[in-house]
Amino acid sequence: MVLRAQHLIKQFPGVTALSDVSFDLAEGEIHALCGENGAGKSTLIKLLSGIHPHGSYQGRIEVGGVEARFHSIADATRAGISVIYQELALVDEMTVAENIFLGCEPRRSGGLVDWPRMFREAKALLDRFQVDLNPEAAVGSLGVGQKQLVEIVKALGKNSRILILDEPTAALAEHEVQVLLEILRDLRRRGIACIYISHKLEEVFAIADRITVLRDGCSIGTRKAAETSQGEVIAQMVGRELKDLFPRRSPARGEVLLSVRQLSVKDASGRDRLHDLSFDLHEGEVLGLGGLMGAGRTELLMHLHGAWGRRSGGTVTLAGKKLPQGGPEQTLAAGMALVSEDRRRFGLVLEQGIGFNLSLSSLAEVTQNALIQARLETQRNRAMFDQLRIKASGLDAIVGRLSGGNQQKVVIGRALLTSPRVILLDEPTRGIDVGAKLEVYEWVNQLTAQGCAVLLASSELPELIGMSDRILMLANGRISGSFSRAEATQEKLMQAALKASSA
Numbered sequence: 001m002v003l004r005a006q007h008l009i010k011q012f013p014g015v016t017a018l019s020d021v022s023f024d025l026a027e028g029e030i031h032a033l034c035g036e037n038g039a040g041k042s043t044l045i046k047l048l049s050g051i052h053p054h055g056s057y058q059g060r061i062e063v064g065g066v067e068a069r070f071h072s073i074a075d076a077t078r079a080g081i082s083v084i085y086q087e088l089a090l091v092d093e094m095t096v097a098e099n100i101f102l103g104c105e106p107r108r109s110g111g112l113v114d115w116p117r118m119f120r121e122a123k124a125l126l127d128r129f130q131v132d133l134n135p136e137a138a139v140g141s142l143g144v145g146q147k148q149l150v151e152i153v154k155a156l157g158k159n160s161r162i163l164i165l166d167e168p169t170a171a172l173a174e175h176e177v178q179v180l181l182e183i184l185r186d187l188r189r190r191g192i193a194c195i196y197i198s199h200k201l202e203e204v205f206a207i208a209d210r211i212t213v214l215r216d217g218c219s220i221g222t223r224k225a226a227e228t229s230q231g232e233v234i235a236q237m238v239g240r241e242l243k244d245l246f247p248r249r250s251p252a253r254g255e256v257l258l259s260v261r262q263l264s265v266k267d268a269s270g271r272d273r274l275h276d277l278s279f280d281l282h283e284g285e286v287l288g289l290g291g292l293m294g295a296g297r298t299e300l301l302m303h304l305h306g307a308w309g310r311r312s313g314g315t316v317t318l319a320g321k322k323l324p325q326g327g328p329e330q331t332l333a334a335g336m337a338l339v340s341e342d343r344r345r346f347g348l349v350l351e352q353g354i355g356f357n358l359s360l361s362s363l364a365e366v367t368q369n370a371l372i373q374a375r376l377e378t379q380r381n382r383a384m385f386d387q388l389r390i391k392a393s394g395l396d397a398i399v400g401r402l403s404g405g406n407q408q409k410v411v412i413g414r415a416l417l418t419s420p421r422v423i424l425l426d427e428p429t430r431g432i433d434v435g436a437k438l439e440v441y442e443w444v445n446q447l448t449a450q451g452c453a454v455l456l457a458s459s460e461l462p463e464l465i466g467m468s469d470r471i472l473m474l475a476n477g478r479i480s481g482s483f484s485r486a487e488a489t490q491e492k493l494m495q496a497a498l499k500a501s502s503a
Helices: 041-048 073-078 096-100 115-128 144-156 174-189 201-207 230-238 297-304 328-334 343-347 354-358 374-387 404-416 434-449 461-467 490-497
Strands: 003-012 015-025 030-034 058-063 081-084 162-166 193-197 210-215 218-224 256-266 272-282 286-290 310-318 336-339 422-426 453-457 470-475 478-484
Touching: 003 041, 015 030, 015 041, 030 201, 041 081, 041 162, 041 193, 073 081, 081 144, 096 115, 096 144, 115 144, 144 162, 144 174, 174 193, 174 201, 201 230, 210 230, 218 230, 230 434, 256 297, 256 453, 272 297, 272 310, 272 453, 272 478, 286 297, 286 461, 286 490, 297 336, 297 422, 297 453, 328 336, 336 404, 343 404, 354 374, 354 404, 374 404, 404 434, 434 453, 434 461, 461 490, 470 490, 478 490
Parallel strands: 015 218, 030 193, 030 210, 081 162, 162 193, 286 453, 286 470, 336 422, 422 453
Antiparallel strands: 003 015, 003 058, 210 218, 256 272, 256 310, 470 478
């Protein structure tokens, strides 16, 4: 065993994040950690990587059979442990080589960076791990999947024996996921051990040798992947059996709430990005929006919200009234709200509390004579906090310290407090566990039962098929296919996504 964790306990004021976690990792093994948001996965990573230093927790961590007493990230790195986080730690303005050697650049005598050597050694590393990238390319010019590969090479360039990957495929397209999984299989053959953390159980079972499930800060059990099933893992994660992952209940479809006609949009550089889009969204309906990365899903939702692009043609009508291009404030006032794909960048003020974030889009509802009515604001926030079952010590808890699933609940709660008739959901379940996903799906059902309309953009085809009444597929900013729920299959949706232009 290259790593062993024994009876780890980590407490914060008023919260026990880990109450009893034990697992081990063998040389050349891919060991998956699965659990709901708040189960303790992130805290465990921080113990193993030295962010929470030795002495701040109880229990024992061994690396190579010797107790590890990490007091910093540098200590863990020297022991051969590297972490690749979901939010990549790369500098877009620097080259691939500069990112790989950031902080440990090869130098000439006199302290100057040896640039030829850096690019030479970066090329050798990329070739060694069969990553086809130019070491002189700017990282900002790369796709998300390519950036993920740079992170992996950067970690392996430090002679890491243990690689911890936290939701490594959350932002990857399907073909990029397959490339990453094949690289991990190659690392396994080279004897490098990996801890793989993901909510995508299909990937877990495709890549993992063993699976350890965490729940409420405890390790529930470890099984060989070949000897268990997705159903068993889910039951261990949530403490109950989930028979229907997509509990879509379709109420009677009502009048048209959102009508888009021949919509065309240019980006900031004047380039056409959305072309001649037309569709209707009805009361009580979930309209799914699919397509590959770059197809225009996020751009469409951001434009409808008033936060992106310049309209070059077409009209948008909301509840029978033409909606001219304006800002998010105008869109919210008209009854349409957005839950953004990137909650940390566009959805939350991370250093502020839950209450601050919940009421941020609906302050007008709690303001009188230019003053915020604190008691009314707290009442509204508390009701939403309870309704969404946000797991936190209270409304003052800092949002940046919450798990991904609870952060997503805060973003959703803020949108709900604006009392929208149409809600735009962009990847609403990205990076959250299966239990939290089910809560989001039930919330969508409640909204449509009340007569709201939902435009749901998702890169997960089973989610689109399971939760949508109709599905539109986009390709290169155009509608490339339209499907009822009954006729939609993953094969048909993917064929439409790969079209170069509208059918």
